[in-house]
Amino acid sequence: MSLRRSAAVARRILQQFRHDRRTLVLLFVAPLVILGLFYFLIRGGSGVPGVDVVDLDQGPLGSVLTTHLQASTQIEVSTTSLAQARSDLAADRVAAYVVLPTDLTASASGGGVVAPEVHLEGTQPGLTQPVLAALDQSEAGLLGSLGAQGGAHLPAIRPSVTYLHGGAGLDTLDYFGGAFVGLVVFFLVFVVTIIAFLRERSQGTLERLMASPLRRADIVAGYMAGFMVVAALQAVEVALFTLYALHVHDQGNVALVVLMTLLLALVAVNLGIFLSMFATTEFQAVQFIPLAIVPQVLLSGIVFPVSTEPGWLQAVSNVLPLTYGVDGLRDVMLEGLGLTSGAVLLDLGVVAAFAAALVVAATATLRRRTG
Amino acid sequence: MSGAGAAVEVDGLSKSFGSVLALDGASLRVGSGEIYGLLGPNGAGKTTLIRSLVGLVTGDRGSVEVLGRRLPDRSALAEIGYMPQAPALYADLTVEENLAFFAAIHDLEGGRARPRIAEALQLVDLAGRRRSVVATLSGGMRQRLSLACALVHRPRLLLLDEPTVGVDPQLRAELWRRFSEMSEQGVTILVSSHVMDEAERCGRLGLLRFGRLLAEGTADELRRRAGVERLEDAFLALSEGER
Numbered sequence: 001m002s003l004r005r006s007a008a009v010a011r012r013i014l015q016q017f018r019h020d021r022r023t024l025v026l027l028f029v030a031p032l033v034i035l036g037l038f039y040f041l042i043r044g045g046s047g048v049p050g051v052d053v054v055d056l057d058q059g060p061l062g063s064v065l066t067t068h069l070q071a072s073t074q075i076e077v078s079t080t081s082l083a084q085a086r087s088d089l090a091a092d093r094v095a096a097y098v099v100l101p102t103d104l105t106a107s108a109s110g111g112g113v114v115a116p117e118v119h120l121e122g123t124q125p126g127l128t129q130p131v132l133a134a135l136d137q138s139e140a141g142l143l144g145s146l147g148a149q150g151g152a153h154l155p156a157i158r159p160s161v162t163y164l165h166g167g168a169g170l171d172t173l174d175y176f177g178g179a180f181v182g183l184v185v186f187f188l189v190f191v192v193t194i195i196a197f198l199r200e201r202s203q204g205t206l207e208r209l210m211a212s213p214l215r216r217a218d219i220v221a222g223y224m225a226g227f228m229v230v231a232a233l234q235a236v237e238v239a240l241f242t243l244y245a246l247h248v249h250d251q252g253n254v255a256l257v258v259l260m261t262l263l264l265a266l267v268a269v270n271l272g273i274f275l276s277m278f279a280t281t282e283f284q285a286v287q288f289i290p291l292a293i294v295p296q297v298l299l300s301g302i303v304f305p306v307s308t309e310p311g312w313l314q315a316v317s318n319v320l321p322l323t324y325g326v327d328g329l330r331d332v333m334l335e336g337l338g339l340t341s342g343a344v345l346l347d348l349g350v351v352a353a354f355a356a357a358l359v360v361a362a363t364a365t366l367r368r369r370t371g
Numbered sequence: 372m373s374g375a376g377a378a379v380e381v382d383g384l385s386k387s388f389g390s391v392l393a394l395d396g397a398s399l400r401v402g403s404g405e406i407y408g409l410l411g412p413n414g415a416g417k418t419t420l421i422r423s424l425v426g427l428v429t430g431d432r433g434s435v436e437v438l439g440r441r442l443p444d445r446s447a448l449a450e451i452g453y454m455p456q457a458p459a460l461y462a463d464l465t466v467e468e469n470l471a472f473f474a475a476i477h478d479l480e481g482g483r484a485r486p487r488i489a490e491a492l493q494l495v496d497l498a499g500r501r502r503s504v505v506a507t508l509s510g511g512m513r514q515r516l517s518l519a520c521a522l523v524h525r526p527r528l529l530l531l532d533e534p535t536v537g538v539d540p541q542l543r544a545e546l547w548r549r550f551s552e553m554s555e556q557g558v559t560i561l562v563s564s565h566v567m568d569e570a571e572r573c574g575r576l577g578l579l580r581f582g583r584l585l586a587e588g589t590a591d592e593l594r595r596r597a598g599v600e601r602l603e604d605a606f607l608a609l610s611e612g613e614r
Contacts, residue, residue: 203460203461204458208453209476211426212476214476
């Protein structure tokens with residue numbers, strides 16, 4: 001081994017980095033962006049899950065428990081009426097509501113069983129867990145203050161938990177499965193398209209196509225059609241595998257799951273064509289994954305609910321197509337919503353609109369590159 | 372070669388890429404059925420001039436007319452066969468699949484395409500390799516296939532950017548025989564080259580240098596004008612003179 005020759009190789013590698021500014025930017029900027037996002041998603045969130053408390057207790061203990069709940073930093077409590085709480089939960093304005101029954105104080109003082117009702121929305125584990133934890137702490141707090149008063153018989157507290165959607169029978173994969181179906185197809189179709197289109201550019205065949213009677217729109221439409229055949233097969237395969245081999249919970253229409261996934265694939269194809277314009281090598285194309293895909297995955301609500309993000313990050317999340325795709329898949333698979341639901345139609349419509357806008361953008365980039 | 376039948380008419384075309392002036396008021400007229408050779412050193416603007424004839428380059432100044440249509444006009448492209456300098460092919464498809472694709476984008480499909488594909492394969496002597504994947508072909512074979520892809524739809528105007536690089540002498544002679552036949556049938560051929568024995572086979576030659584056409588004429592005319600025996604010397608003399 002020759003140190004001097006190895007040094008020549010090392011020097012050459014550093015020279016190549018110096019000529020490839022983009023890679024340098026990627027190496028030094030992308031980690032800050034991604035870690036910064038994690039910071040804002042985990043710590044910067046103003047939003048903790050909202051919880052409505054309905055205190056029907058005729059004695060004093062109900063308001064003591066409410067005070068303990070309000071003191072919790074894991075949830076944001078507002079007290080309201082039962083009707084209001086029900087409609088808040090149905091409209092996703094809160095993650096849960098807690099009903100303190102009329103006989104709470106009565107049962108507690110007799111040393112009996114206290115059963116506050118907890119109604120959880122249930123589709124997002126990231127929101128469910130803080131609610132249950134806050135409730136646990138508040139119960140302990142209540143027992144603590146009762147004990148301090150020297151009560152002879154401490155009551156047993158056994159909250160009855162019900163889920164609007166999903167439930168205790170669902171595991172993590174059930175919650176994430178729907179989002180993952182969309183994500184896997186979106187990601188793979190994007191990578192395959194950006195590489196394929198880049199090869200079309202780098203091997204010179206794109207120039208040849210531009211010198212033929214083919215129009216730019218013909219090329220983009222052809223790419224879409226070709227990749228959608230493969231993406232359709234993939235979407236069906238992934239959806240069926242997830243539902244029937246992995247038995248991921250699905251309350252909705254399988255065809256709707258496939259449709260949503262296909263729309264995401266359509267966005268991915270055109271995003272790939274569009275971004276391929278900004279890359280000259282396959283290496284640079286792969287660099288778009290940490291820059292264009294990872295932040296989108298973090299902000300799409302797959303792991304961190306969009307509603308718990310700081311306000312400005314929510315604004316970013318709300319202009320990303322994957323956010324709507326994930327939301328739509330969850331609405332269908334966890335809530336069993338169908339085409340009659342405004343939420344599902346909105347998600348389908350927004351993803352379709354992104355696909356259409358990217359078709360236009362992809363066609364326009366073809367024009368610019370060959371000026 | 373005069374009159375209304377000009378296949379290519381370029382007038383005062385200029386184009387710069389950043390600070391590099393690739394074309395500097397180039398004018399060129401190629402008559403119908405002519406074989407016109409565009410000669411010049413690397414960087415003279417040959418490729419830019421050819422690319423401007425298929426709309427891949429839009430000039431900053433000047434006008435381009437191809438097959439009677441003023442560019443930009445996509446309708447002219449259906450009757451042009453363009454062979455870029457580097458063989459632009461789908462490396463993961465077979466020889467025949469590449470040809471079928473380029474035929475299909477010129478609206479030649481199925482039964483109408485088959486005889487044209489066979490004819491093009493014959494012409495470039497690749498019939499025996501038609502099921503080979505392009506990635507397995509040698510550089511010269513790819514060059515020939517690229518040429519076949521440019522003429523599979525029987526264009527009226529053939530634009531060839533250094534078509535015989537990497538092609539052996541026998542096949543080069545054969546290709547030029549076919550070019551002559553095509554020209555007799557009315558096909559116009561504009562070919563760039565820096566191989567002098569190819570230049571001898573062109574009807575007329577143009578010397579491109581510094582983005583301008585410095586001299587033009589038949590090989591004999593150019594030799595006479597420079598007062599030398601060899602065409603190569605004629606070009607050296609003529610381009611030095613202009614400097």
